[in-house]
Amino acid sequence: MAENNVEFGAELRRRRETAGLSQVVLARHVHCGKSWISRLEKGRGMASPDLVQRLDEVLEAGGALMALAPEERPRSTFIGLPAVTDRLVGRGGELAKIGVFVQGEGNPNVCVLTGPAGAGKTSLAVRAASDAAALFPDGCLYIDFRACTPGATWLAGHHALRSLLTALKVPDEEIPPGDAGLAGVYQNALRGRRVLFVFDNVGASDQIEALLPAERACRALVTSRNRLNALDRAVAVQVGALNDVDAATLFRSSGGERATGAGAAVEQIAVHCARLPLAITIAAARFRADPIWSIEEFAAELSDEQARLELLDDGERSVEAAFALSCNAIDDAERRMFGLLALHPARRIRVDGAAALAGVSVARARRLLGRLADAHLVAYETTDGVVMHDLLREFAGDRILPETAPGERDAAMLRLLDHELRLAESCGRHLDPRRHRVSMIADVPMDGFADRDNALEWIRSEWPVLVDLCHEAAARGRYSECWQLSFALRDYFFLAKLWDPWISTHRIAVECARAAGAEREAAIALNSLGIAHADRGDLSAAEAQFHQALRLFRAIGDEHGRTSALSNIAWTALYLGRSQQALRDLRTVRQAYQRLGNGRNAAITLRAIALAETELGAHPDAVEHALQARRESEMLDLSLDVAMSVNCSAWARFQSGDLDAAAADYETASSLAERCGSRYEAARAATGLGNVLAVTGRITEAAEQWARADTLHRSLEPAVIGEARIRSTIWLGDEAPGMSNGRRD
Template sequence: MEERPVEFGGALRRLREESGLSQSALSARIHYSKGYLSKVETGKATGNREFAKACDDALTAGGVLAALVRERAERQETGDVVTAITGLPPTTPHFTGRSAELARIAAFVASEVGETACVLSGMAGAGKTALGLRASWDARESFPDGCLFLDLRGHALGTAMATAHDALDPLLRLLGVPGEQIPPHVDARANLYRSRLRGKRVLLFFDNVRSAAQVAPLLPAEPRCRVIITSRNRLNALDDAVHLPVDVLPEREAVVLFRAVGGDRARAAADDVVGRVVERCGRLPLAIRIAAARFRGSPLWTVEDFEQRLADETSRLDVLDDGERSVAAAFSLSCQALTDEQLRLFGLLALHPGRDVEIRTTAALADAGLAHTRNLVDHLGDAHLVAHDTPDHLAVHDLVREFARDRVLPGITADEQAAAVLRMLDHNLLLAESSDEFLAPHRFRPPFTPNDLPEVSEKFTDRESALTWIDVEWPNLVGLCHLAAARGLHRLCWQLAYILRDFFFLAKLWDPWIDTHLVAASSARAVGDSKALAMTLDNLGMAHVDRGDLEVAVGYFEEALELFRELEDEHGITDALSNLAWAALYLDDHQTALRGLREVMESYRGRGRTRSAAIALRGVALVETELGRYSEAVAHAEQARGEFEGLALHLDVVMSVNCAGWAHFQAGDHGAAVGCYGEAVELGERCGSRYEVARALTGLGNVREAAGRHGEAVELWAKADGVHGGLNPVMIGEARVRFGLSGFV
């Protein structure tokens, strides 16, 4: 008996080596773990017909291995008594990927020491059962006393959850205990169950477990037994178990799954279209399988048509329902154990426009303190309805958020929803304003009067925290601008857009800058706020100037100027005239630019607006450089720098240093230019302006190229492109010179 698995394993090893395959290469072809393959080859596991056929096919062995398995079966039928039960359900033929998870489970089941239970937890539809079954089938030959499967119905629709008492009855019967000998009490059943497993090596698979208490009495004391558990909850109380989270599929594996289930038309479809389909499904295996099955059963659909149906968020969950399986139904079951307060927060999260939500914003939605909100979120996380990206941010899967919006949020009154949105907007506007105060401390900001600030809303106390926050949160703030407009909260919409301007200028995020200000302009018009509209249009023009769309920018500036004059707003008039003068500079109307910048500089000084005056002075220096008045340009750039240093405006300082470097370069004083540009690199890195660093590096490259050191120039230009690609030659003289010197390198 002992030699029979060795006989099969030896033949397998010989055939593999003759084919020139390593164990890793063969395991990848047959989709069994390398560890299991090694055990078969050494006789520690026996191999079965399915395994033998897979090896025969991979090694083109002509059925040699399958024949050995048949011979072994015949010997067993005539002389050996087989008592072990393998009650595992069949695996899906379309199982895809999960190699890392399979390897980890294989290592767990192969061990005869340490933890005896492994919990596979993840959101509904993540493929936990399929993963556990595949791993169990791979390992079944290592459990000579049997492999048992039991669905505990922890999240089953219309069926009562199985208790430990319920589960122990069939388990004991499978272990050979006659029905009349099964004790009535759960503790007695558990004692008998553990006794029956003593000295045996059995693999137990408990599927669909809701709680640790449900499964704890089913855990064997025998150290050679192994238990695989699947659950939508984390089962934190099973602290002696191996915990393996099961996430959505990577994109490549998600595409493979859709093609496999979707049939020939899916396999023939273009990669980019199938990629969009699986992204619409959130790369969730259940959603992909339903989508692929529906596509396969609808021959009139093209993949492009199907992708467009999934693109509609209002009906996506309906598409992901094939009559027997439903993503929405699966999520509904995950909500069963939530308290009313937890379910309320889950619904309110759907009001947030982004996938990632900061914990303080979550607390604002809940109208709760931070500690209590963390506790609520932890319970949602335990049910895999949210995930933690970082300790202070949670993520909501796209399909889960759509489910919360469509099926949970309607259970919350309209008044309560409106109050939650207002708290969320007030909270984020306060933090955005606080961040902007560190970014541009001397900037004019319209007064912000919050409606009812949540308990968690506190301003930043240091620059680093403020800028780190806005660097992460700006996509959500863009979404909140649109949300405010859609909810008719127009004042909050345009104020938030206005506050974001300086960050967008620093980061050179022109598209969201323009996007937020377009919706803000619509909001200002909706409430007839001419002052807000004029300021927004002026900022829109600045965005277009910074991007190099000069004619568009001039149109916005002129419209803003007209509104400011109607309002007799001298402050606004001067700003609009200043912006028009800057546009004239970039349009090569240098005399108009010089005259306009000098006039607004004097106006700013007369009004005590030191920063604005220094900005105009820097503009004068740029115009003077274009006019060849280099010594004046250098003097004015250095004067502007000094004024900015006095105001502790670090970004404006580095812009002035680059301005001086540009004037020195144009004057032919390359040594002085190198000094300025080198200092600008250091200052720009310190204040976080990649744009100004790239400008300075480009200037240094220009100096090297002018000196005939082409290789060094190319390295510096490449470094500049790596820091911030695409400096606009219309706006940046250094970029214009680079293209002229290098032939567009």
């Protein structure tokens, strides 16, 4: 037998090296550990028939390795494992980790495979145990503890002990009639033995505590939907969703011939199934059994969130039933939290947002979420946020949330809206502390964030949630929350140039304001909506919205709003080439802002004046006014406006032919833009610097700057950004006319 092992190992090594594969790569291909490949090549182990077949196929041995493989030795005890599924796809990393565990010696000798319902933990454990069976001459034993079996009672530990003692062939006369002493007899029976146990579907640590082998040569694989934190010395293997490729492969291998050649539709099905093996195999069975569906039609059926859980039930297996069992293991407070999370519009839910939904402290929310994470109903993506995959979200919304009274659900959403609105407004005040704010929450403190950088980091990840909440508020008739959220988002949208969400939130804000009869709020939203359109170059739409806002501001006697609308109309005139008119109107607007005490907007208007003067060829005045706008912005601590003013002075110098000074200003503007988080202004500075380099004949360096600009922001609009217009004409080899540049209001 030993010689056969050595001969098999030598041939395995020869064929692996001929194929140019390392032990690590080969182990990955056949889903076992690298150390196991090493042992086989040294003739110190015996591979299972399944593993030998996979090695033969991967190394294209044509049956030679299978012919050399020694027959399994006779065993005094049986291999009590369920059949290994032929549908296990992927899981190479998990199998390798389990392989290292089962081949080890000493402690820890317990490995817990934990993950959400439907992840395929049982199939993985059985496959790993089957592959390792040759290492355990005293047998492999399997017990289902039934914690995840619908309608079944959990298997008690003392019943499991009696089953194991029988399997270990302990004489009846040595087994105590009562429960006392069973564990001692069991541990004594394991002395000197090497047995592999699979404890499947365990609900809690105390179910198996007495069954964990004290014999260090034995190994126990445990599967559970809970983390079993009490088994603190166990090796933990997380079993989650499949990756996109493996999920699609599993559906194709299970869905029959009609599924084998499909492309995008299969990938969509896998996503709708949250890439969970149970959901995918149920979906494949449904598809295979009903020839009426084309693969595209079946994908469309699964895309319906209302019907998805019902479709993922083949009469014998049900995703919904699997989730329901997981929910049975949590208490009422955790169950309520789980249901309320379905109200949150985002996939990723921050702990403070969950606390607001549930109406509890952040510390309490963290404890509740931690328990849900232990049950794999949510997963911590970061230390301050959890995620729920789509199927669990649908289950929570359809089956758990209705347990909460409608009034309480509405109250939860209002708490979330108020919480996120206050954070958004606090963030906006950090990003642009001097902006004139009306129709906002008056008592929001600045200490919602430590500083501007902290606020900017938060809004970069959270703005999609706030957009969804803005639309949710409108749908619920919470009009003031809708327009307040849209106004709070405007500061970041201007900085990041996120025009689409800016426009969508302000359009719905206009609708909500009109529905509520709030003329001032409608005017504010129209004014901001016009800026978004102008910023992206849609000047006709912008001008129409500014005039609508102007009429409303005049009707209600809002002098500041009227001045703001007139300012925006003047900016648009500048972009449309009516420079003389723009200059005249901008001077009037600046005086009005100064009279109203709004230094921020007065400084912004002065920058516009500099741009108009640049267009009209008054370059010395333009440079002086741009520098003055910079000084006024610095006094008000407006970091973004400082960067924009320096870009403005650089533009005026470039147009005047003072290229060295223009280059220096663009370099300064680039640094300032980076500091304040404006990739747009940094891209504008890089484009301008590229223009300077190009007109001085340094084309290669110019191309590098333009490439940098494209990396920072590809959407510089030539209609409003002169540097972009110049770049395109230089690139074509034409002479470029002047172009006005850069606004903010």
